[in-house]
Amino acid sequence: PERPPVNRYNLNNVTITPDPIGNQEKVLILTPMARFYPEYWENLLQLNYPHNLINLGFILPKNKEGNAATTALQAAITKTQTGPVDKRFKSVVIERQDFDAPLTSQDESERHKMENQKARRSAMARARNSLLFTTLGIETSWVLWLDADIIEAPATLIQDLAAHDKPIIVPNCYQRFNDPETGKPDERPYDFNNWQDSPTAQEIGQKMGPDDIILEGYSEMATYRALMAYMTDPSQNDVNYEVPLDGVGGTTLLVRADVHRDGAMFPPFPFYHLIETEGFAKMAKRLGWHATGLPNYKVYHYNE
Ligand code: GDP
Ligand code: MN
Numbered sequence: 001p002e003r004p005p006v007n008r009y010n011l012n013n014v015t016i017t018p019d020p021i022g023n024q025e026k027v028l029i030l031t032p033m034a035r036f037y038p039e040y041w042e043n044l045l046q047l048n049y050p051h052n053l054i055n056l057g058f059i060l061p062k063n064k065e066g067n068a069a070t071t072a073l074q075a076a077i078t079k080t081q082t083g084p085v086d087k088r089f090k091s092v093v094i095e096r097q098d099f100d101a102p103l104t105s106q107d108e109s110e111r112h113k114m115e116n117q118k119a120r121r122s123a124m125a126r127a128r129n130s131l132l133f134t135t136l137g138i139e140t141s142w143v144l145w146l147d148a149d150i151i152e153a154p155a156t157l158i159q160d161l162a163a164h165d166k167p168i169i170v171p172n173c174y175q176r177f178n179d180p181e182t183g184k185p186d187e188r189p190y191d192f193n194n195w196q197d198s199p200t201a202q203e204i205g206q207k208m209g210p211d212d213i214i215l216e217g218y219s220e221m222a223t224y225r226a227l228m229a230y231m232t233d234p235s236q237n238d239v240n241y242e243v244p245l246d247g248v249g250g251t252t253l254l255v256r257a258d259v260h261r262d263g264a265m266f267p268p269f270p271f272y273h274l275i276e277t278e279g280f281a282k283m284a285k286r287l288g289w290h291a292t293g294l295p296n297y298k299v300y301h302y303n304e
Contacts, residue, residue, distance in 0.1 A: 025141035189229030193249030
């Protein structure tokens with residue numbers, strides 16, 4: 001009888017370089033998705049990294065909202081994957097999350113309530129891990145975490161971030177809105193999970209119980225961490241300006257695949273009093289990989 005075939009791979013042949021297009025490197029774009037926004041899909045389509053080098057992975061909750069989002073996502077995928085060849089992606093995986101029933105309300109005010117954070121971030125961490133561990137491939141060079149409500153990013157996002165040659169790199173996530181006072185369009189910081197640690201936050205952590213978490217962006221818990229959200233420099237506006245980070249958010253986050261392969265994941269439990277993406281940055285750091293932020297390189301979050 002014939003023996004089953006053995007597939008041999010040499011991981012050294014999978015390059016991870018600052019010139020990912022030149023080296024034909026595969027990028028895995030991972031998106032946890034509670035709601036489908038057409039603007040998210042349009043933004044994804046306009047990314048000019050060669051689509052035949054991009055694998056897509058989605059995870060959606062199993063509830064009414066998740067069902068509706070899955071239907072809309074499937075329609076968008078079908079349209080793209082049967083449309084012009086140069087817009088088609090290499091592969092697409094959709095997963096449904098059947099653990100940790102998510103919070104019933106996903107409205108922004110409810111999501112951001114402090115008492116809801118630990119359970120919500122823990123469920124998000126498990127969704128991200130589940131998606132990551134089922135889709136990360138032998139050939140994956142980069143993982144781009146892209147939230148389902150990121151609706152605007154430069155077309156060159158992937159190659160721009162990769163060009164920095166960093167293991168973990170994050171642009172600044174902002175939100176466009178109409179200023180009620182001036183009536184004019186303006187923008188404001190959105191993601192406060194990109195930060196540099198502070199002695200105050202360390203002290204807060206030391207006084208906490210082992211299962212407590214430090215949260216960023218809540219006045220009840222002033223951490224005095226330095227937030228990348230406020231590090232933009234309008235005078236110079238050098239988009240390549242880099243800052244070191246100790247915590248990262250997941251709205252748009254480029255990770256070398258070997259960082260995840262080393263075991264850096266999204267802790268769904270308090271890890272040094274941090275969970276999910278912030279815990280990921282800490283875990284990566286323990287593995288010797290440091291995170292970098294780009295304060296002047298902006299992507300935009302949907303305004304609910
Ligand atoms: P926020 O912007 O920090 O308030 O976080 P979001 O609520 O936007 O969640 C981050 C990402 O996870 C977005 O892409 C959401 O669509 C998605 N998301 C939110 N809740 C769930 C959930 O329960 N399950 C899954 N799979 N994705 C979720
Ligand atoms: Mn969001």
